[in-house]
Amino acid sequence: MSAAVDPVTLTVIENALTSTCRDMGVTMMKTSYSPIFNESLDFSCVIFDPEGQMLAQAEFCPSQIGTIKFTVTWTLDELGLDAFEPGDVLLHNDPYRGSGHVPEHMMLKGVFWEGKLFCFVANVAHMSEPGAKTPGGLSGDATEVFQEGLLLPPVKIKRRGEDVDDIWKIILANHRTPKVTYGDFRAMMASLDLAEERMHELLATYGEETVRSACRELLEVAERRMRAEIRSIPRGVYHFEDVIEDDGITDRAYPMKLTLTVADDEVIADFTGSAPQAVGPVNAIYAVTASAVYNAVLHLTDPTIPRNEGCYRPITIIAPPGTIVNCAFPAPVAGGNTETSPRITDMVFGALQHAIPERIVAACGGTSSPFLFGGADPETGDLYAHFHFEGVGWGGRRGLDGNDMVVTINGNCRNTPVEVFETRYPSFRIDRYRLLADSGGPGQWRGGLGGERILTVTAPVTVSALLNRMKTDPWGVLTGGSGARGGIWIERAGSEGWRTFVEEFGTLSPSKFSGIRLEPGDRVRIVMPGGGGYGDPHDRDPEMVTQDVENGFVTIERAVADYGYPGEPR
Amino acid sequence: MNSRESQPNPGVWVVPEVSYVDPQRRFCRYCGRPIARGFWRVSSGGETWSYCDARHADLDVGAQPAEHRWQEDRGC
Ligand SMILES: [Zn+2]
Numbered sequence: 001m002s003a004a005v006d007p008v009t010l011t012v013i014e015n016a017l018t019s020t021c022r023d024m025g026v027t028m029m030k031t032s033y034s035p036i037f038n039e040s041l042d043f044s045c046v047i048f049d050p051e052g053q054m055l056a057q058a059e060f061c062p063s064q065i066g067t068i069k070f071t072v073t074w075t076l077d078e079l080g081l082d083a084f085e086p087g088d089v090l091l092h093n094d095p096y097r098g099s100g101h102v103p104e105h106m107m108l109k110g111v112f113w114e115g116k117l118f119c120f121v122a123n124v125a126h127m128s129e130p131g132a133k134t135p136g137g138l139s140g141d142a143t144e145v146f147q148e149g150l151l152l153p154p155v156k157i158k159r160r161g162e163d164v165d166d167i168w169k170i171i172l173a174n175h176r177t178p179k180v181t182y183g184d185f186r187a188m189m190a191s192l193d194l195a196e197e198r199m200h201e202l203l204a205t206y207g208e209e210t211v212r213s214a215c216r217e218l219l220e221v222a223e224r225r226m227r228a229e230i231r232s233i234p235r236g237v238y239h240f241e242d243v244i245e246d247d248g249i250t251d252r253a254y255p256m257k258l259t260l261t262v263a264d265d266e267v268i269a270d271f272t273g274s275a276p277q278a279v280g281p282v283n284a285i286y287a288v289t290a291s292a293v294y295n296a297v298l299h300l301t302d303p304t305i306p307r308n309e310g311c312y313r314p315i316t317i318i319a320p321p322g323t324i325v326n327c328a329f330p331a332p333v334a335g336g337n338t339e340t341s342p343r344i345t346d347m348v349f350g351a352l353q354h355a356i357p358e359r360i361v362a363a364c365g366g367t368s369s370p371f372l373f374g375g376a377d378p379e380t381g382d383l384y385a386h387f388h389f390e391g392v393g394w395g396g397r398r399g400l401d402g403n404d405m406v407v408t409i410n411g412n413c414r415n416t417p418v419e420v421f422e423t424r425y426p427s428f429r430i431d432r433y434r435l436l437a438d439s440g441g442p443g444q445w446r447g448g449l450g451g452e453r454i455l456t457v458t459a460p461v462t463v464s465a466l467l468n469r470m471k472t473d474p475w476g477v478l479t480g481g482s483g484a485r486g487g488i489w490i491e492r493a494g495s496e497g498w499r500t501f502v503e504e505f506g507t508l509s510p511s512k513f514s515g516i517r518l519e520p521g522d523r524v525r526i527v528m529p530g531g532g533g534y535g536d537p538h539d540r541d542p543e544m545v546t547q548d549v550e551n552g553f554v555t556i557e558r559a560v561a562d563y564g565y566p567g568e569p570r
Numbered sequence: 571m572n573s574r575e576s577q578p579n580p581g582v583w584v585v586p587e588v589s590y591v592d593p594q595r596r597f598c599r600y601c602g603r604p605i606a607r608g609f610w611r612v613s614s615g616g617e618t619w620s621y622c623d624a625r626h627a628d629l630d631v632g633a634q635p636a637e638h639r640w641q642e643d644r645g646c
Binding site for chain 2: 073074077078096097098153285286290316317318319320321326328329
């Protein structure tokens with residue numbers, strides 16, 4: 001037993017750990033090459049103890065933060081602690097070893113203090129080009145994980161501070177954009193180096209024993225507070241079902257079932273009864289499903305609880321192997337992390353809508369709207385690839401309308417500004433980017449608005465998509481209405497009228513496909529779904545309906561039909 | 571899920587070698603979590619099951635001893 005750390009020191013150390021994670025992210029943002037890093041911030045940074053317990057995180061991508069818990073523990077289990085030496089950097093992206101999906105690469109570095117391993121610093125980031133069958137990966141019609149990019153089990157990309165050249169060569173030879181991969185990997189390494197330096201400073205300031213005791217105590221505080229929060233949810237067994245509408249290969253839907261048990265101070269999320277794993281890339285691995293549940297529970301509970309392993313201890317996830325929520329090797333998984341993940345998070349809210357109506361939200365647009373593209377720059381001949389994602393409307397919640405066009409609930413990322421998009425890539429000009437009226441589900445608290453983007457092709461380009469919510473609605477809660485669906489359409493050069501990719505190219509799914517070649521003058525229209533509404537629309541303050549009409553968020557026709565506009569002023 | 575102490579169920583903590591030539595893909599019979607390497611092995615009535623840890627073995631055997639929740643053992 002170690003002595004208790006006084007509350008002031010404990011708080012200082014807690015904040016030092018969190019700000020170290022934040023600084024790691026800033027380093028990646030400032031030093032990386034790709035817009036998915038420096039604009040979209042599709043990365044996360046964490047600290048673990050040698051037992052694989054997460055000590056700290058910062059406000060990055062929830063799906064990555066929950067999943068990295070499994071990526072790191074897998075690495076430590078598979079290799080053993082003796083494998084780590086000062087200066088080593090581990091690299092890992094294999095979904096069947098706990099990574100969220102193939103593009104997400106984790107780097108892990110041991111922090112040593114006075115010759116002994118003290119903790120691990122780690123980051124995970126979505127590489128814009130993972131060496132998949134089509135540029136950018138996330139191929140919407142992949143049937144095996146091997147088509148989704150180069151799989152890397154935990155391997156050392158640095159050994160005792162020196163690059164392992166053979167590993168670098170294999171990766172750079174397999175990615176279409178080696179310069180970008182090189183730059184982004186270096187940014188990840190710089191972020192780890194910074195974290196190592198910060199941890200050394202902390203240890204030098206407070207001493208190893210105090211920092212270790214504080215970490216232990218913070219885990220206990222988080223667990224105790226999370227259990228208390230769960231105790232405030234009425235005990236019970238709650239159910240919810242939702243569906244993944246198709247998988248890019250077959251035109252069948254994949255139902256997901258959740259039985260959520262709130263038992264005293266624990267939550268058990270049981271997905272028994274969910275559909276068998278999909279043929280196409282909408283499968284979630286166990287870590288993604290668990291991460292999505294963690295995301296929901298963290299949304300529903302006190303945000304001031306220290307974000308560490310203690311938060312997760314009271315949460316158990318049961319996901320039968322071989323299903324869409326815990327697929328078996330070698331099923332494709334790319335969309336599990338971008339599409340199935342937000343659906344699972346929403347399912348937890350849906351299950352609890354009557355138990356804790358004051359805390360839950362209606363369904364968000366529920367798709368990252370992955371639109372991948374790549375080709376050769378006509379001027380330089382350099383290959384390029386990009387993973388473009390969009391915002392969606394978020395669900396209404398008590399007291400507030402849903403956010404408009406914010407990246408879906410598992411992402412917490414940003415979109416790529418039009419100027420950057422057009423400057424960095426030769427293939428598209430953006431003609432329109434706007435919010436869509438009437439896309440937010442009607443409700444006392446309206447769903448957030450989805451949007452529309454129209455792009456004109458300016459150079460030959462290969463595109464892929466892995467969108468969702470083109471066939472099913474983002475649902476409302478407590479009699480709130482559904483948000484509008486999304487989708488993607490094409491208008492070929494010289495022709496008029498939007499057609500689905502099924503109609504134009506014979507793809508198997510209208511929203512999940514890969515490797516379609518477009519020519520200059522072709523136009524692509526992407527529509528992002530809105531969020532579900534919360535509560536009866538007729539209970540909405542008439543003044544707010546008037547404002548919605550004046551702002552162009554709701555048309556007069558829908559205001560009359562959905563809200564009984566104009567209502568009596570309150 | 572690091573509880574590796576001995577529990578009432580008749581199990582043992584096993585740490586097999588990791589093979590890339592003949593990879594073993596195990597899942598916890600209680601929660602479904604893929605097992606990286608070490609696992610809690612329970613042998614009973616001629617059958618062998620894998621678990622994340624002893625606690626999950628207890629929960630599985632204790633909750634539904636007669637019939638497994640998934641009806642069939644997939645990979646454990
Ligand atoms: Zn388990």
